[in-house]
Amino acid sequence: VSKKFCFSLVILTALSTALPTIAFGASADERAQAAVDTRQGLLKVVVSYFGPIVGMARKQIPFDAALVEKNAAKIAQLAPMIPDVFRMDTRAYDLETEALDNIWDNTDDFADKAATVAERAAALSAAAADGEAAAMKAFGAVGAACKGCHDEYRVQQ
Amino acid sequence: VSKKFCFSLVILTALSTALPTIAFGASADERAQAAVDTRQGLLKVVVSYFGPIVGMARKQIPFDAALVEKNAAKIAQLAPMIPDVFRMDTRAYDLETEALDNIWDNTDDFADKAATVAERAAALSAAAADGEAAAMKAFGAVGAACKGCHDEYRVQQ
Numbered sequence: 001v002s003k004k005f006c007f008s009l010v011i012l013t014a015l016s017t018a019l020p021t022i023a024f025g026a027s028a029d030e031r032a033q034a035a036v037d038t039r040q041g042l043l044k045v046v047v048s049y050f051g052p053i054v055g056m057a058r059k060q061i062p063f064d065a066a067l068v069e070k071n072a073a074k075i076a077q078l079a080p081m082i083p084d085v086f087r088m089d090t091r092a093y094d095l096e097t098e099a100l101d102n103i104w105d106n107t108d109d110f111a112d113k114a115a116t117v118a119e120r121a122a123a124l125s126a127a128a129a130d131g132e133a134a135a136m137k138a139f140g141a142v143g144a145a146c147k148g149c150h151d152e153y154r155v156q157q
Numbered sequence: 158v159s160k161k162f163c164f165s166l167v168i169l170t171a172l173s174t175a176l177p178t179i180a181f182g183a184s185a186d187e188r189a190q191a192a193v194d195t196r197q198g199l200l201k202v203v204v205s206y207f208g209p210i211v212g213m214a215r216k217q218i219p220f221d222a223a224l225v226e227k228n229a230a231k232i233a234q235l236a237p238m239i240p241d242v243f244r245m246d247t248r249a250y251d252l253e254t255e256a257l258d259n260i261w262d263n264t265d266d267f268a269d270k271a272a273t274v275a276e277r278a279a280a281l282s283a284a285a286a287d288g289e290a291a292a293m294k295a296f297g298a299v300g301a302a303c304k305g306c307h308d309e310y311r312v313q314q
Contacts, residue, residue: 038205041198048195048242074241077234084231085205 032093039085039099042078049074053124053139056132063132068139072125075142079118083111098155106152113149120145189250196242196256199235206231210281210296213289220289225296229282232299236275240268255312263309270306277302 049071055061089104103110120142127138206228212218246261260267277299284295
């Protein structure tokens with residue numbers, strides 16, 4: 001029995017409880033639904049880091065430079081994942097989604113807009129130490145970048 | 158009209174389409190459900206980066222060092238977010254979740270286990286260039302770290 005085979009066994013045993021069955025042997029419809037769930041999941045995580053900073057902007061909670069620095073850094077990591085989770089073109093499937101079909105006609109622009117969110121989130125993280133006014137200005141730029149993508153590629157609400 | 162106020166207006170306008178209503182004025186039940194959705198969302202993103210590497214381990218797709226390097230780096234960024242999205246103690250709520258109550262009795266250990274996943278994912282990313290055998294060995298260690306957390310803190314399947 002080869003060493004490689006043993007590694008494979010260990011891996012597959014370890015992963016048997018770690019991955020949902022959707023990953024393998026799934027139908028195209030199941031894969032499309034999983035793609036939508038993953039897309040929406042990623043954006044929920046972004047929102048969870050955004051939320052406290054919005055609360056600060058609305059004066060509902062006190063400005064917290066350390067939290068802004070941390071959460072914006074997380075958003076800067078998450079935003080570049082957006083094009084990854086939108087890679088599967090789900091236009092042909094009957095799905096509940098707010099994603100517009102033109103995403104897959106404009107994948108370069110879509111990726112650019114995600115990159116802009118990431119850059120501005122990194123700038124916000126860096127600006128957090130410069131005080132509330134500087135941070136809130138940088139936060140406005142992040143929000144505008146989010147909106148820029150939603151205006152093009154998400155169902156209008 | 159102060160400059161700060163103008164910034165705030167710009168921010169709130171930009172964000173009005175960017176955030177779900179759940180973030181503000183939500184009931185405790187709604188916030189708990191949003192926490193579950195966010196937790197599950199984050200893990201779905203992890204799974205989406207994991208999937209191709211599992212496919213390589215199962216010889217369903219060819220080994221791709223660049224993809225392993227990239228995806229493992231993403232998992233290394235995502236794993237430290239796990240304790241963040243599990244911060245809200247939802248034990249008191251009636252929710253559909255596979256998260257076990259003991260997470261919130263052992264938050265330090267839970268965070269340590271997430272940190273171990275992140276460390277091993279970073280090691281996998283670095284090992285990808287060393288060839289398939291080295292990468293698959295490092296991948297086994299990541300899978301074992303996932304399993305270590307699931308065994309303690311997730312409903313057994």
